[in-house]
Structures are given as C-alpha cells and as structure tokens.
Amino acid sequence: MSSKIRRLPSNLINQIAAGEVVERPASVVKELVENAIDAEATQIDVIVRDGGKSFLCVRDNGHGMSPEDLELAIERHATSKLADDDLFNIHSLGFRGEALPSIAAISRLSITSGLRESSEAWCLSVEGGIIGTLEPASYRQGTQVEIRDLFYAVPARLKFLKMPTTEVQYITDVLNRLAMAYPQVGFSFKTENRMVFDLPSCSPDEEGQLKRLSAILGDDFSKNALSIHAERGGVTVRGFTGLPTLNRANAQMQFLFVNGRPVKDKVLAGAVRAAYQDYLARDRHPLLCLFLTLPNFSVDMNVHPAKTEVRFQDGALVRGLLVSALRQGLSTMGYSASTTVAEETIKSFHIENLEKGFFHSKPSFPKSSLGFNASEKNFSKGFKPSSQILPELSIQPFVKSEKTIPQDGVISYPLGAACAQLHETFIIAQTENGLVVVDQHAAHERLVYEKMKEDLKLGIKRQVLLMPEVVTVNEKDREALLLRMTEFEKFGLVIEAFGKDAILVREVPALLKDIDIKRLINDLAEEVEEWGEALSLQEKVEEVCSTMACHGSIRSGRKLSIAEMNDLLRQMEQVNSSGQCNHGRPTYVELKLQDLERLFGRR
Numbered sequence: 001m002s003s004k005i006r007r008l009p010s011n012l013i014n015q016i017a018a019g020e021v022v023e024r025p026a027s028v029v030k031e032l033v034e035n036a037i038d039a040e041a042t043q044i045d046v047i048v049r050d051g052g053k054s055f056l057c058v059r060d061n062g063h064g065m066s067p068e069d070l071e072l073a074i075e076r077h078a079t080s081k082l083a084d085d086d087l088f089n090i091h092s093l094g095f096r097g098e099a100l101p102s103i104a105a106i107s108r109l110s111i112t113s114g115l116r117e118s119s120e121a122w123c124l125s126v127e128g129g130i131i132g133t134l135e136p137a138s139y140r141q142g143t144q145v146e147i148r149d150l151f152y153a154v155p156a157r158l159k160f161l162k163m164p165t166t167e168v169q170y171i172t173d174v175l176n177r178l179a180m181a182y183p184q185v186g187f188s189f190k191t192e193n194r195m196v197f198d199l200p201s202c203s204p205d206e207e208g209q210l211k212r213l214s215a216i217l218g219d220d221f222s223k224n225a226l227s228i229h230a231e232r233g234g235v236t237v238r239g240f241t242g243l244p245t246l247n248r249a250n251a252q253m254q255f256l257f258v259n260g261r262p263v264k265d266k267v268l269a270g271a272v273r274a275a276y277q278d279y280l281a282r283d284r285h286p287l288l289c290l291f292l293t294l295p296n297f298s299v300d301m302n303v304h305p306a307k308t309e310v311r312f313q314d315g316a317l318v319r320g321l322l323v324s325a326l327r328q329g330l331s332t333m334g335y336s337a338s339t340t341v342a343e344e345t346i347k348s349f350h351i352e353n354l355e356k357g358f359f360h361s362k363p364s365f366p367k368s369s370l371g372f373n374a375s376e377k378n379f380s381k382g383f384k385p386s387s388q389i390l391p392e393l394s395i396q397p398f399v400k401s402e403k404t405i406p407q408d409g410v411i412s413y414p415l416g417a418a419c420a421q422l423h424e425t426f427i428i429a430q431t432e433n434g435l436v437v438v439d440q441h442a443a444h445e446r447l448v449y450e451k452m453k454e455d456l457k458l459g460i461k462r463q464v465l466l467m468p469e470v471v472t473v474n475e476k477d478r479e480a481l482l483l484r485m486t487e488f489e490k491f492g493l494v495i496e497a498f499g500k501d502a503i504l505v506r507e508v509p510a511l512l513k514d515i516d517i518k519r520l521i522n523d524l525a526e527e528v529e530e531w532g533e534a535l536s537l538q539e540k541v542e543e544v545c546s547t548m549a550c551h552g553s554i555r556s557g558r559k560l561s562i563a564e565m566n567d568l569l570r571q572m573e574q575v576n577s578s579g580q581c582n583h584g585r586p587t588y589v590e591l592k593l594q595d596l597e598r599l600f601g602r603r
Contacts (some may be wrong), residue, residue: 022102024161025052026170031099032145033178036060038093040199041142043186052163052171052189053150061142065113067122067134073111074126076101092373093261100145103487105129105152111145119533128153172196176216177262180289183212210240213289217253220246221287224338228290230325232319234298241292243575244279244330244584246338247286255289263310268292271319275326279577280584288326292310292318297446317457335414337579366450410566414573415588418565425556427565440565442581444554444574447580450575460492461510469505469517477525478503484528491527495521543567 022028029046036044039062049055065073076098077539103109105125114137125132151157161167168191175197179187183202199215202208206227214222222364227242234543268290276286300311302552312318410417414436416431427438473481479596480498481488492509505517559566572578572587581587 004492020237024170025056025167026174027169028056028103028147028150029058030174030178031103032046032058033175034093035099035333036062036143037178037185039063039143041185045188045189045190046170046175047173047190051161051167053158053161053164053167054148054151058145060141061140062117062159064118064142066115066118070111070113070122070124071134071385074100074104074109074131078098080253081354087195101129103147103150104131106157107150108148108152110146110148112137112139114139114141116141118128124366126569132225132482157198168196172489177255177257180213180216181291182262183208190294191248206238213240213491217287217289220338220340224340226329226333228325228329230321232321232324234319235292235294235318236293237290240288241290241326242287243333243336243338244276244286244580245341245586247257247280247505247584249284249286251285253287254285257289257291258310259293259296260291261300261310263300264308265310267312268322271322271437272326274319275323275330278582279580280332286583290322295351331528333577333579334576337588337590341586341589359376379515415448415569418569419567421560424559427560427568429565433592434590434596436590438569438572438579438588439586440554440558440568441556442562443568443578444541444584444585445458446578446581446587447568447571447575452578460490462492462494462507463510464507465505471503471505471518471521472501473503473521473525475501475528480528481521488524488591 005086022031025048027078029048029052033044033046036058039060041062043061045057045059047057049155063157078320099110100111102351106125108125110125112121112123116522118141121137122134123137124134124141133499145450151161162170162306164390173191176191179185184204186199186201188195188198197215199212210222210225213225216537221240221242224242224243224246229238230236251269251272254269254272256265256272258265272286272288280286284406294312299312300313333477411430412432414431415436418427418429420428421440422428422437427436427440428438429438451486478497478501481495481503485495487496496504496506496509498504503521505521508515508517508520552566
C-alpha cells in the first residue's frame with residue numbers, strides 16, 4: 001500500500017513559514033532591521049514605495065557578509081546567531097533563520113553585502129524562491145536588501161493589505177519601537193519622495209534615551225516624563241513614564257521592551273494597570289516607555305515566529321518589580337501636573353473673540369475657559385495669610401501646618417498666594433512668575449482620599465456574613481483563588497474551599513455593604529486568569545474610598561476665606577499626587593507670565 005503522507009516541497013514550506021513571519025510590509029522591515037541591528041550597524045536607512053508592496057529597501061553599515069555567508073543566508077534555518085545551539089541563551093534579536101528564505105519565497109529579493117575589512121562586495125538574487133547566481137557588486141561596507149513585488153508569488157495575500165498610507169503607518173510604528181530601544185543607532189525612513197523621519201544616533205545613556213524618545217513621542221512626553229530605575233533578583237527595569245495627567249483613551253502609547261526586544265505581554269500590561277490604578281480612571285491609560293533586562297535563561301523568546309511574545313520564568317518577580325518601580329517613580333512627582341494642562345487651557349481661549357471686538361464690547365469666553373468675570377467682592381483687597389487650617393470643613397485635611405504661614409514671601413511658594421475665589425469653585429493664586437487656578441473640590445478630594453488610604457494601611461474592617469455564601473466556580477478558578485486567600489484577607493475578603501467546585505465566602509470588606517458576592521468572585525477569577533492578579537477587590541475598596549472622599553470634600557459653591565485657600569494650597573504642596581484628582585484629571589492649571597502676555601498679544 002502506497003503511503004498517503006508526503007514531504008512538502010521546500011519552496012512551499014518557505015511560503016507556509018512566510019504566512020507566519022511576513023504578515024505585511026512592516027513585518028519585512030522588522031525582520032530586516034533586526035538583522036541590521038544584530039550586525040552592529042550604526043546607521044539604518046529604509047526606503048519604500050507603494051507602502052512597501054512594490055519596493056522596499058533596507059540599508060545598513062553593519063559588519064556585512066562574505067560570499068559563503070550570503071549563499072547560506074537565504075537557506076531555511078541557517079543563522080549566525082545561535083553559536084551554542086541554546087534557545088535559552090539568545091543574545092540577538094533574530095535567531096530562527098526563517099526571515100530571508102520566507103521573504104524570498106514570496107517576492108523578488110536582492111541582497112548586496114560587503115565585509116567591513118574587505119573592498120569587495122557580492123550580490124545574490126532570489127525570485128519566488130528560485131536562487132540566482134552570486135555576482136560581484138560595487139557597494140560600501142554593510143548590507144543592502146531590496147525587495148520588489150512583495151506577495152507576487154502568493155497574490156491572495158495582497159487583498160489583506162491596507163492602503164499604502166496605512167501600511168506606511170505600520171512601518172513607522174515598527175521603526176519607532178526599534179529606534180526607542182537602540183538610541184545609539186541612526187534611523188531614516190523615506191517613502192516615495194518624502195522623508196518620514198531622520199533620527200541621528202544618540203548616546204545610550206539616560207540623557208540620550210530621553211532625547212530619542214522626545215524625537216519620536218514629542219516634547220510633551222519628555223517634559224512630563226518621570227525617570228524609572230529599579231533592580232531585583234537579577235531583573236532590571238529602566239525607562240520613563242508620564243505623569244498621570246498625561247494620559248490617553250487607549251494603551252497604544254505604552255512601549256515595553258524585554259532585552260531590547262519590543263514585546264506585548266499580559267504580565268507587563270497588567271503590572272502597568274496595577275501601578276496606575278490609584279491615579280487614573282480604568283478607561284484611561286498612561287504614556288510610558290520601559291526597558292526590562294533579565295538573564296536570557298529566565299525568559300523564553302521562542303514563543304511565536306513574530307517574536308513579540310515572551311514567557312517569564314518568574315512572572316511574579318517581574319510583575320512585582322515593575323509595579324514597585326512605577327509606584328516609586330510616581331511617588332517623586334509631588335504635586336506636579338503635566339505641562340499639557342496649561343497648553344490645553346491656553347488653546348481653550350478663543351483669541352478670535354478678542355480680535356472681533358475686545359475694545360468695543362465685553363468679550364465672550366466659553367464655559368471651558370477661565371473668564372475673569374467675578375464680582376469685586378470676591379477679590380481680596382489685601383493678602384492676609386493665617387495659620388488657621390480650614391476650620392469650617394467637616395473632614396480634617398490630610399496635612400496640618402506645623403507653623404504659622406509667614407506674612408510675607410507666600411508668593412514664593414510653588415502654588416503661590418491665594419488672591420481670590422471665582423464662582424465659589426476656583427481658587428486664584430499669584431506665583432512669582434504667573435498664576436495658578438485650583439479646582440477646590442478636586443484638590444481637596446485628593447487630599448482626603450490620600451488620608452483614607454493611609455488609614456487603610458492600618459487594616460480594612462471586615463464584616464462577617466450571617467449566612468456564608470457559596471459561589472460555584474470551576475476547578476481551575478477555585479485553585480487560583482485559594483492560592484490568593486492571604487492577599488484577599490488584606491482587603492477584607494475571607495474565603496475558603498467548599499467541596500471541589502465551590503468557594504465559601506465568610507467575610508467581606510465592611511465598606512462594600514451591598515456588594516454582589518457572586519459577581520465579585522467571578523470577576524476576581526477572570527482577572528487572575530487574564531492578568532495573573534486580582535484587581536477587582538482592591539479597586540472596589542478604593543472606589544468606595546474615592547466616593548467617600550468626594551462626598552467629604554469641599555464642594556463647589558462653598559465660600560472660602562483667604563486663609564482657608566492658602567492652607568489648601570500649602571497642603572497640596574506637601575502631598576504627593578495632588579496634581580491630579582482620583583480620576584487623573586488635573587486639580588490645578590498654572591499659567592506662566594509669558595503665557596498671559598501671549599494671550600493679550602504682548603509677545
């Protein structure tokens with residue numbers, strides 16, 4: 001009987017591999033640029049036409065290849081990057097030996113390369129998997145890879161590609177991520193006759209890293225970035241994270257790297273979410289760029305052909321380090337709010353209203369702007385600070401002044417000296433070089449919330465259920481939840497095993513009076529599965545604290561004396577994170593004198 005099993009032809013194997021490695025032109029760029037970085041290039045240039053579909057070229061000044069290496073480079077699973085054949089000791093970005101043969105199987109590929117120490121260069125062409133003859137060429141040191149008619153050998157794949165402009169955006173994203181990780185390498189990207197970007201090489205230290213990030217992410221990020229650096233158990237995390245008030249509606253501006261490789265990982269994403277959960281609403285996401293370095297044996301890079309996924313030997317260690325590093329970084333921000341807050345405020349002023357008749361009629365400011373139309377009685381005739389600490393408040397403030405506020409020099413404080421209250425909602429303070437506008441409710445809400453958090457550290461009160469509740473869960477979720485019993489008890493939830501398919505809930509946090517226990521347990525199980533942690537319980541407790549802080553804070557419409565206003569400002573200066581409310585919105589706006597002069601055309 002003849003066998004039904006047969007060996008696939010090598011070219012078909014390469015085309016199958018290409019389906020995993022080469023999804024679109026950006027995938028090709030990623031593979032080729034990573035090869036250039038592994039070749040120790042200090043300059044990499046990328047040129048594309050038609051979004052990379054008709055033409056794509058990557059040039060580098062790396063160490064190049066000999067004629068023998070050039071012929072081997074287009075063979076499947078041939079590589080120079082696994083000298084000891086150890087998949088758990090990978091020091092390079094590439095290691096599979098699949099990229100070039102896979103690309104060559106579905107396009108018209110040409111490689112020209114010359115060794116650094118040689119004056120000769122050679123060129124090899126491959127068309128649809130058919131290898132041409134090796135020929136001498138004229139080329140400088142390094143390697144140039146040209147690809148024409150991508151996917152011409154598998155035309156069905158072309159219909160899945162987007163418009164050229166969209167494909168260019170995908171390529172830009174890939175190059176940006178690699179440029180972030182390797183500031184010491186210069187990158188240029190040109191499409192058609194337009195230079196998309198040209199990034200000169202920078203020093204690999206923190207200053208050079210931030211300079212490169214500023215060139216890619218913009219000045220807003222660099223002006224509002226907090227330096228992150230921590231080490232534990234052989235794992236190091238460094239990089240920069242943005243102030244909470246610099247946030248987005250999605251996580252696309254979060255860039256995470258492991259051993260120099262851009263990755264997408266649930267453990268890391270969950271750690272970022274946990275670190276910021278106390279500063280941002282759940283539908284807002286911080287901007288950050290973080291680099292993790294750890295021993296090669298403790299991370300598995302060989303998870304997926306695209307090499308964007310990793311597995312950690314000790315995920316708990318990595319997650320814990322990342323959370324603590326971010327929280328430590330955020331603890332240094334003090335009362336700061338991002339500079340974008342002031343910039344957005346200035347934009348909200350409609351200058352055209354002034355141009356249309358400022359000197360002939362009363363200007364009309366939108367509600368979102370800060371129109372100074374308060375009556376004269378709201379303004380202080382003279383500033384007389386006091387040591388009195390918000391005497392009319394029902395909840396004591398977080399920080400009490402230990403000494404009387406001096407009669408003079410108050411303007412030199414970071415948030416300045418209170419001058420007036422607008423609409424019984426906003427505090428106006430004068431600083432040495434501008435003014436500050438404070439949302440009195442948002443600011444005090446944050447102060448009260450921080451006080452409640454400090455109280456929670458002493459222990460969360462628990463409420464014993466008269467009738468313990470049984471919640472049915474599958475065996476996997478049951479074991480995962482029971483492993484975290486001690487963690488749950490810290491937040492007031494006491495559980496125990498109940499048979500093989502259930503959890504018995506005996507006590508719940510006293511703050512969560514009317515909680516749906518079954519839904520809470522199921523949410524916790526889902527989060528343990530997705531993130532490797534349980535956030536729901538802590539978030540629910542903190543959400544109640546946030547709500548209580550909101551109701552116990554100075555309300556809008558509450559009249560404050562100058563002394564009360566100044567005491568609130570001084571407390572903000574002493575409490576970390578007071579620059580934003582519990583949902584990541586700014587508590588104050590600072591306008592420099594030059595900003596005010598610009599508004600009135602004095603600059």
